[in-house]
Amino acid sequence: MKIRHATDTDRDAVWNIFHEVAADGDTYALDPNISREDALAYWFAPGTHTFVAEQPAIGIAGTYILRPNQLGGGSHVVNAGFMVSTSARGRGIGRAMAEHCLSEALRLGFRAMQFNYVISTNTSAIRLWQDLGFEIVGTLPDAFCHPRKGYVDVHVMYRSLVP
């Protein structure tokens, strides 16, 4: 698997994955009917580092973004978002992107990484982040309306990147 910066020619593949994830509506607080234009504007926003994970047989199997979580006095903390194609799940693509993302964040000089919105039912993501040293530093009660489970908690996860 190769993880590399996304280019304009990856936009179709990224939109396919984004659309799947948004339509599922159980891991991100996104409009399930978001347009291709709005989705790509969000995922390729100015100041955002956008990556894709490419597998020989499959093509683009996942994508992730890195960007400062805040401006000014908060710009040393980076935020990230990850999406894996439904058909490519369970093959370690999320973990490979997560490890790549941590080393990119270090390389870019960020001091910490924060996930603002990890839905508590997304246990595989939570386990992965905990494996990689993240802690749940906050819980938002009933902050997400899950399409099948109703109101569920959301976690804020955080990891320092400095020794």
Next chain:
Amino acid sequence: MKIRHATDTDRDAVWNIFHEVAADGDTYALDPNISREDALAYWFAPGTHTFVAEQPAIGIAGTYILRPNQLGGGSHVVNAGFMVSTSARGRGIGRAMAEHCLSEALRLGFRAMQFNYVISTNTSAIRLWQDLGFEIVGTLPDAFCHPRKGYVDVHVMYRSLVP
């Protein structure tokens, strides 16, 4: 004091307050050199309810915004932001806007209110929110670089709006 929806004619006054708060750089993670255009685009963004607090002798003394904190399954939680003119502080304008904001949020049908980024040194804001029923539900270690105090913690605060 009158608290009302902001209109286009309030833009100069709102920018004056925004500029002061951003330049101080100790209560918001904003670019201290943010342009008027970017500031007003943020404060008057589509989907944002923008209010001003007007006092007879002073004019516009404060401003606040209300907007969904997330899209899709997270859109029942509202986020708010408050700014008071330096010269008008200590007169209860923040508290009056906070109370107004809670009743507006209820009126608009939101189920909870969340502050994503309450800097731990901003003790008067934290006290006000706790007085109004908010809890610190998370703490981000060293997430803000304070212009005089260096790296300080940031709190996530939350309050349910349903019985």
